Amino acid sequence: MRLKSVNPKELSIEALRLFTGRMPLLTAGDKTACNTMTIGWGGLGSFWNRPACTVYVRHSRYTFQFMESNDYFTVSILPKERKDALTLCGTRSGRDTDKIADCGFTLCYGAGDAPFFDEAELVLVCRKLYAQDMTSEFVIDSGAAASFYPEGDWHRMYIGEVVEAYQA
Numbered sequence: 786m787r788l789k790s791v792n793p794k795e796l797s798i799e800a801l802r803l804f805t806g807r808m809p810l811l812t813a814g815d816k817t818a819c820n821t822m823t824i825g826w827g828g829l830g831s832f833w834n835r836p837a838c839t840v841y842v843r844h845s846r847y848t849f850q851f852m853e854s855n856d857y858f859t860v861s862i863l864p865k866e867r868k869d870a871l872t873l874c875g876t877r878s879g880r881d882t883d884k885i886a887d888c889g890f891t892l893c894y895g896a897g898d899a900p901f902f903d904e905a906e907l908v909l910v911c912r913k914l915y916a917q918d919m920t921s922e923f924v925i926d927s928g929a930a931a932s933f934y935p936e937g938d939w940h941r942m943y944i945g946e947v948v949e950a951y952q953a
Contacts, residue, residue, distance in 0.1 A: 786893050787903050788951035793836045796950060803829055803838075803862060803907070808871050810905075811840050813851035813858040815898040821884055822848045823875030826940075827860065829909075829947075836947040838911050841919070841940035847879040849941070857897030857912050858945060861905035870904075895949045906953045911945025918942075 803809060804827040812821040828839045838860055842849050852858060863870060870888040877884060885892065891903040895910035902908070919939045924930045 786951075788893070788905065788908060788953055791950045791952050793909070793947040793950040796836075803827065803860065803909075807862050808875070810861045810863065810871070810874055810902070811842070811848060811858060812861065812900050812902070813848055813855050814900055815855055816894060816900075818851070819885070819892075819900040820848045820851050820879035821861075821874055821890075821900075821902075822846060822879075823871050824860075832914060832944050832946070835914070837914070837944055838909050838947050839942060839944045841942050843938050843940050845938050852913075852941075852943060855897070855899070857895070857899035857910060857948075858943065859895060859899045859901040859911065860909045861901050862907040863902075863904060864906055867904065895951070901951070905951070908949075908951040909947050910949035910951075912948050913943055913945050915944040916941055 808823050808825055810821045811824045812819060814820060824840060826841045830837055842852050873888060874884050892900050893903050894900055897912065899910050918941050
């Protein structure tokens, strides 16, 4: 494996800019089956005094079933020159194509057999701590949210403890 293990508590500030300007891949599953998707929303910080990563997945996404049936997920940052892979993983469904094979990714596995890609620059392996559906009744700024949910296909929020990290 090309990536090296690093302590999640010692990630640099630059690594904490994961969701600003870069579109990560969210991957869930295990050694028997998995799926990946490009995500645009997320956050890093602290939750219950643990390093944490928050991601959001719509119920309609194929990755949702993998998030629901596994205790771990990964968030991977690819090099900028792999924009083609991010586009493919953000526009095609794993129900219809093997996105991992189509992108030529090399699968690796972290804690809980959580799948990630050796081609990444940075990988966070997360153990789910909390999940909750987002609903309109809790939206404070309806103007900010309205354009994202015209069909009512709301996201489920997942907060995971970052238990492993890998960097190129």
